[in-house]
Amino acid sequence: MLDSILFYFFAGVAVLSAALMITRRNVMHSAVFLVTTLLAIAGIFLQLHAEFLFVTQIIVYVGGIMVLFIFVIMLVRLDVAIHKMRFRLQKFVAVLVTVVLGLELFVILHSAGQLPGGGLFVPGSANPDKLAPNSEKLATSLFSNYLLPFEIASVLLLVAMVGAVVMAKNRKRTDEP
């Protein structure tokens, strides 16, 4: 009972603030609603017993990525075209295509739910409570089976950092004679 109340609370907050995020004209409001969505998704992670991802989601997304977004929003002057509306036809077509995609996926998920076992092939030994000490399991798996992807991810982050610094740098023409 408590489980379902928590699920519907977090899911409702996530979907509602995601819908508000893409409809607000003011970009700063969009950013704040995105923070709300990300926190609600972190709650969903916690409900799925992924404690480490819950903490990571809050630290990395809300503490890191969103701060970056808000810095950029404040650096960039946005008041020029907030109230301009154009591309009515494109917007209509885009929403239509997305709704068709949504119906398709909905039908797939719904008809899969009619199959025995909800359409999921669950191995007989799978026990949902096997993941109890979550951070420990995650660390063991990350540093044994997935060590190479982990190292590659560190290289990726380094490349992204260097790339972002190079692109956002203010190029002064000091090298010209």
Next chain:
Amino acid sequence: MMSPAHYLFLSLALFLIGCIGVVTRRNVIVVLMSIELILNAVNINLVLFSRVFGDVAGQVFALFIIADAAAEAAVGLGIIIAFFRNRETVLADEMDLLKW
């Protein structure tokens, strides 16, 4: 635990909202935010199946997706700042340097 279908439909809803945001908004910053939303919808699926199958690999991949999202946001926002410095705009339909 709720049935897996509940989480799948939540993930589907967030994914579709993100798609609508990507294709309808003109502000590139909001488009980037919608991409973050799509990545999070995928993460919900990964964590859900990690729990259903009792295998921690899904959470490991969700972790990699979070790292990728951070890298993507950093590079994307760097591009936006560089573009804004050159053209004084962040609207997608005014980015037409390659159009002739």
